[in-house]
Amino acid sequence: MSADMNSERLKSPAVVQVERTFPRFTVGQRWEHWLLFLSVTALLLTGLPQKYRAAAWSLQILSTPSRVNLVRQIHHISAIVLLLVVVYHLARNLYLLLRKQLPASIFPNSQDFRNAWQMIKYLLFLSRDKPLYGKYNFEQKFTYWFLFLTIGVMGITGLVNWFPVQVTRILPGAVIPAARLAHSTEAIVIAIFVLIWHVYHVHIERLNLSIFTGRLGEDEMRKHHTLEYERLLEGNNISPPEEEAELDVQ
Amino acid sequence: MFNNLKVIQIPVGLFISLVAILLVLFPGVLASPPEQDTSPTPQAGQESETGAAGDLSIGDDVCLECHGQPGTTMQLENGDTLDLFVPPEAHQSSVHGELGYACVQCHTDVGEYPHPEFIAQDLRDVTLQLNRTCQRCHQAQFDLTKDSVHAAALEAGNREAAVCSDCHTAHDVRRLIDPETRELLPDAHAWIPQTCARCHSEIYNKYLDSVHGSALLEEGNQDVPTCIDCHGVHNIEDPTTAEFRLNSPQMCAECHTEPKIMDKYGISTQVLDTYVADFHGTSVVLFEQKTPDADINKPVCFDCHGVHDIASADDPQKGLQVRQNLLVRCQACHPDATENFPDSWMSHYIPSLEKNPLVYFVDLFYKIIIPVVVGGMGVLVVMDAGRAGFNRYRARKSEEPSETDTEPPGEEIISGSDTLASDQDAVEAGDG
Numbered sequence: 001m002s003a004d005m006n007s008e009r010l011k012s013p014a015v016v017q018v019e020r021t022f023p024r025f026t027v028g029q030r031w032e033h034w035l036l037f038l039s040v041t042a043l044l045l046t047g048l049p050q051k052y053r054a055a056a057w058s059l060q061i062l063s064t065p066s067r068v069n070l071v072r073q074i075h076h077i078s079a080i081v082l083l084l085v086v087v088y089h090l091a092r093n094l095y096l097l098l099r100k101q102l103p104a105s106i107f108p109n110s111q112d113f114r115n116a117w118q119m120i121k122y123l124l125f126l127s128r129d130k131p132l133y134g135k136y137n138f139e140q141k142f143t144y145w146f147l148f149l150t151i152g153v154m155g156i157t158g159l160v161n162w163f164p165v166q167v168t169r170i171l172p173g174a175v176i177p178a179a180r181l182a183h184s185t186e187a188i189v190i191a192i193f194v195l196i197w198h199v200y201h202v203h204i205e206r207l208n209l210s211i212f213t214g215r216l217g218e219d220e221m222r223k224h225h226t227l228e229y230e231r232l233l234e235g236n237n238i239s240p241p242e243e244e245a246e247l248d249v250q
Numbered sequence: 251m252f253n254n255l256k257v258i259q260i261p262v263g264l265f266i267s268l269v270a271i272l273l274v275l276f277p278g279v280l281a282s283p284p285e286q287d288t289s290p291t292p293q294a295g296q297e298s299e300t301g302a303a304g305d306l307s308i309g310d311d312v313c314l315e316c317h318g319q320p321g322t323t324m325q326l327e328n329g330d331t332l333d334l335f336v337p338p339e340a341h342q343s344s345v346h347g348e349l350g351y352a353c354v355q356c357h358t359d360v361g362e363y364p365h366p367e368f369i370a371q372d373l374r375d376v377t378l379q380l381n382r383t384c385q386r387c388h389q390a391q392f393d394l395t396k397d398s399v400h401a402a403a404l405e406a407g408n409r410e411a412a413v414c415s416d417c418h419t420a421h422d423v424r425r426l427i428d429p430e431t432r433e434l435l436p437d438a439h440a441w442i443p444q445t446c447a448r449c450h451s452e453i454y455n456k457y458l459d460s461v462h463g464s465a466l467l468e469e470g471n472q473d474v475p476t477c478i479d480c481h482g483v484h485n486i487e488d489p490t491t492a493e494f495r496l497n498s499p500q501m502c503a504e505c506h507t508e509p510k511i512m513d514k515y516g517i518s519t520q521v522l523d524t525y526v527a528d529f530h531g532t533s534v535v536l537f538e539q540k541t542p543d544a545d546i547n548k549p550v551c552f553d554c555h556g557v558h559d560i561a562s563a564d565d566p567q568k569g570l571q572v573r574q575n576l577l578v579r580c581q582a583c584h585p586d587a588t589e590n591f592p593d594s595w596m597s598h599y600i601p602s603l604e605k606n607p608l609v610y611f612v613d614l615f616y617k618i619i620i621p622v623v624v625g626g627m628g629v630l631v632v633m634d635a636g637r638a639g640f641n642r643y644r645a646r647k648s649e650e651p652s653e654t655d656t657e658p659p660g661e662e663i664i665s666g667s668d669t670l671a672s673d674q675d676a677v678e679a680g681d682g
Contacts, residue, residue: 122637165584168590169588172593177594192624
């Protein structure tokens, strides 16, 4: 039946198909992502040369003490930007959560583990069916919480490296080299994670620009966030083909 | 004495002809930079410098008729008294005397008597004027001294800056190098700091108390460095420059990464590696390669271990194993550092369960977590891409026959893989 409809759509260009979109991210969340993206990129670009000091490409960049100072300053400024984003994010969302104005859809639950298991079965050709997802699938939740923890580690170890004299007033000196090692190694984990996992899922598997546009098309909602889509339709008593829905799904 | 001279002259002649042959065969040798080990070549030097060798027919006994008498003096322009007495045994026991060199081979212009007029303002002027003498034979070493901090000081007007005879003396020049091995003679190790001490006595006193100096002068230890091992011999460079500072870790590492020396004393040879692995050392070593004149604020070995008063790490007074001593060094750059701060430096140890266990565990954690995370993500991404590719392949395969067949392709796609498409169906069906 749908095949007929699809082929009809393809065969008759005269039918103008207006696809409805669903709001997915608020303007504030999109700003947060931009700042996160820019600050993390700047931090990696200024941090990796410091990590790989002995490499030829790094020597080109960090050739003089003044260059090293400049790169460190950019690193510190980017770190402050990221820190502000993190503080804003935590404060705002904790406040909204406490006032019950934010559905806790980003928190992992047992369904995510069942979905992950179902997905692994699907990937191993043990099942024909992909799991059905709500607003965030387990992969998106994993991405969020992985970055949440990683940025936490980077932030704490980064501040320890930045203020060793102050930190050792309270903590033993051994935390400084440990923090330095953790900071520099965790950076690699972030870089690899973003390059392999995030880039694959939002660019290669399917191009998902909703974090920039703020909205997700109806087809994508139906296909990738089926449960959320159905909840929206039923819960809000809206029928799909008609009026443009303005729903705060946050 | 003269028997010695004859015995020596045959091989010298041979040597010169050999050198001449070698120079013809390998002309590039001439272009090579001056070396510390160049053997003196008196005859060749004399001829090229002065055009005429000293008159060897004048024996030392002729000179000593006057200069062998104590009390032979000469009044200089400023009233200084120049002592012209040369104790015969001083020259005879010197390396030059041993090899049979005669007075006139150095004092080439005073063979005749009465001597040509000699004008000097003061005693120092005498030394500075006669300093030219040495280069006739020791040209290479003489050239090296031109690059030294002493020559620069002399140039800048400091007449007290050391010239050849200030270190080597004029007449009782000692043999310092074993002619067979070209190594410093065992006794010479101790002479060197004593020589430098003639001017640099304050530094000498620090060196005496240092782990190196006390081992040399109290135990005759031959492994420890003397002044020249760090500062060089003739081309002694200015140790206050950024270059010297940046290069200094390599200087210390020459001995301290050498197991043959360090194993005897149970000292780690990983001191350089562990220093370079830390960001202080990384910066220093890299700037040394990239911008050797960079003025940087990162510590080098001597900032913590001391310059001349280098102490053993377990020395109770100055040793850096005493945390308080290290803290004082840290505070030179980190003035607000407190008691715990020195432990943030891993003290040249490679992290292990015993030393810096926290760093060891962080390292271990990432050694496990990185392969697991990267591997896990990689496997999932490859599997996902594989399954998606398989789905597309199935879809294409089922489309191909549909061009000839009449059967619609849609059913195959839905049943084959894409469950979401069937959900889509359900929604649309329900709606329609």
